[in-house]
Amino acid sequence: MHELINTFIATTNTGDIDGALYLFAPDAVIDDVSVGDAFVGRDGVRLYLERFFVGYHTVSKLLSIETTDDFHADVRLDFTGDFGHETGTLKIVLNADGLIERADADLD
Numbered sequence: 001m002h003e004l005i006n007t008f009i010a011t012t013n014t015g016d017i018d019g020a021l022y023l024f025a026p027d028a029v030i031d032d033v034s035v036g037d038a039f040v041g042r043d044g045v046r047l048y049l050e051r052f053f054v055g056y057h058t059v060s061k062l063l064s065i066e067t068t069d070d071f072h073a074d075v076r077l078d079f080t081g082d083f084g085h086e087t088g089t090l091k092i093v094l095n096a097d098g099l100i101e102r103a104d105a106d107l108d
Contacts, residue, residue: 001073002065004098009060009077012053020049025099032105034088056081063087070094079107 004023011019021042030048031038039048052058058081066074075090088107095101 001067001070001092001094004094004100005062005065005073005075005092008100009062012049013059015054017046017049017054020053021046023100025095025097025101028099028101028103030103030105034105034107056083058083 008020008023011017011023024042024045026042027040028042028045029038029040030045032048032052035052039045053060058079061078061080063076063078065076068074071094073092075092077088077090079086079088086107088105091102091104092100093102
C-alpha cells in the first residue's frame, strides 16, 4: 500500500497521468465530495487527474497513511497549486489485484 501511494504521489506530481492510471482498476471510481462529483472508469479517472492535478499544477505531499488491512487506507495529504494550499484525505480501497478500485477524496 505504501509503495502504491508513493507512486501515485510521484506520478501526479510530475504530471505523469498514464503512470498514475496504471495504478487504477479499469472500473475504478474517484468520488470527490469537494468538487461534488464522481469520476468512473479509467476515462473518468484520467479526466479527474488532468483537471485537478495537472490543470491546477497540484503538488501533493504525504502527511500520513493509516491502513486498516491490505486493501484499505486513509491517506492524509498536503496539496499546493494554483488554488493555494489545502489538506485533505483520500480513502483508498484496493481490489484483489492490488489496483485502486475506489478513492474517496475530501479536502478539509
